[in-house]
Amino acid sequence: MEVAATASAETFRNRSAISPNAVISCDARKTILSCNAVAEQLFGLRPEVLAGPSLHGLIDPHDHDRVADVMHAALSRPIGPAASHVVRMRMADGTWTSVMLHCTCWSEGQEPRLGVVIQNMAGDPNSAPRPDASAHLDTVTGLIKLERLFDALGPMLDSGQEIGFIAIGLAGLSDISNTLGHVASDMVLREVSRRLQIFVPGAGFLARTGGEEFGLVVATRDPIALASYGRDINLLLAEPSWVDGHEIRLGSCCGIATAPDHARNPDDLVGNAELALEQARTSGWGGVSLYVPQLRAQAVARRLALADLHRALAENQFEIDYQPQVRLSDQSLIGAEALLRWRHPLRGRLSPADFLPLLESSSLAADVGNWVLDRACSQVALWRRTRPDLGISINLFAGQFQSGNLPNIVAQTMARHGLPADAVEIEITENIVLDRQDGVLQQMLELRALGVRMSFDDFGTGFASLNLLRNFPISHLKIDKSFVQTARSSIKDQTIIISLIGMGHKLGLKVTAEGIENAKIAQWLLKQKCDQGQGYFFGKPCSPREFVDKYLNDAEERREGIVNSKIKCIGI
CATH class of the missing domain: 3.20.20.450 (EAL domain)
Incomplete structure (x- = not known):
């Protein structure tokens, strides 16, 4: 799961704590304000000396202009996909390595704040997730799995935060696995993860929730904004990619549920979004569907009917x-x-x-x-x-x-x-x-x-x-x-x-x-x-x-x- 930023320091710490990647918060002057434990380990940052160091001090001087461009893009577009760029950063041991830097923006009062997610591109062992978190991470994409997503959503829903959850379902991945092999399908999943990360807005994060499904949490319950995210996700995932010389095309659909409108606990929020995803699939790939209570009623009726069918066979009712x-x-x-x-x-x-x-x-x-x-x-x-x-x-x-x-x-x-x-x-x-x-x-x-x-x-x-x-x-x-x-x-x-x-x-x-x-x-x-x-x-x-x-x-x-x-x- 990727964490970009939040509307408060406390919420930022809670969300960045569950990210397998380094997450840093800074102001418009690039002064570091806070970071998660992965960033502390990766870059040797110490909480007691924060609120002073500049993010530029960790970045290769040759990449300062690129970082400035990324941050300017984030500041000029506070709502929407994250701005991203590959740069070189200095690790805690003094070595330099390539990272993908994602940046989004939000405001605290009148002051702009920047959230920076840093994804190691070179496989440096220093970037490995903490041992206590690794069991909850997907080994292919590095995103958190469903159990950890529920752990993260629980406190957010308990505190009454208004959030949206987008369930993203892929089509065509099994064909890739069957024809090109599991290594190729894993490469495609990592590319899907990379593309989806640019949609992680200032108050959101990303998880892999199933074999061909991802989940995106965003800090809005506005159905129009969420539907726009869904359409943009489908368009981006539909763009071709290349694996070992083979052109790959995927389809996707999105199902949307919001809290507290549709759920007050993680099970219901994710489950309702998945019901909406199933509804979106009925209209063809590229569909986006918002959860409505009738979908759950239909699902309950379907479950009861299936139980009846099993009894019918067992009890010779046919x-x-x-x-x-x-x-x-x-x-x-x-x-x-x-x-x-x-x-x-x-x-x-x-x-x-x-x-x-x-x-x-x-x-x-x-x-x-x-x-x-x-x-x-x-x-x-x-x-x-x-x-x-x-x-x-x-x-x-x-x-x-x-x-x-x-x-x-x-x-x-x-x-x-x-x-x-x-x-x-x-x-x-x-x-x-x-x-x-x-x-x-x-x-x-x-x-x-x-x-x-x-x-x-x-x-x-x-x-x-x-x-x-x-x-x-x-x-x-x-x-x-x-x-x-x-x-x-x-x-x-x-x-x-x-x-x-x-x-x-x-x-x-x-x-x-x-x-x-x-x-x-x-x-x-x-x-x-x-x-x-x-x-x-x-x-x-x-x-x-x-x-x-x-x-x-x-x-x-x-x-x-x-x-x-x-x-x-x-x-x-």
């Missing part, structure tokens, strides 16, 4: 409905799609829209997805004892691809239930592929090698669809119901559907239309040579028992003459 899929040429039953449902003990049966978005983004997605895979395979295996041609379509979550072991999980599940690979169709959306193309592609190739059918669900509603059709090993595509349900009244949607059917067939794919709700659209799709369909016209999603009663028993009686057939099913 259920699977099955919707029939038919061959359009004769409207015969060829399979079913397994659809996840949740019977909440208090709220009753929930709509998928009430929980699927949260589940998809949670760490629980893979576990629930694998549960659906197992339960659906078990169910169709029982049904295939009397209908050996019946298939099952199962939707996957993106989280199921993250382990890289999905093909083995699918193969083991099918083997456990005695299913041939062609009985199973895996459905994924285009957006799952777009998020992690390389990892998903390899696993899809392995699944297809097993003989599992693969389809793109909701086709036409995502991005880069044609590219995916060319590069990914799919056997089916499903035309999204948003096109099908308006086809009777929309020439454009009819054209899209006809084009998708024709393109799919030329690529050797089976085409399924979703959302068929009446006979006329079913007949029109058959005329366009669409292969398969599903929708309310053929049947709504229903429980395993209802599926047997409505579709399997009737189908057996009608097509095979089996009367009162007994078909086992699970979940009933």
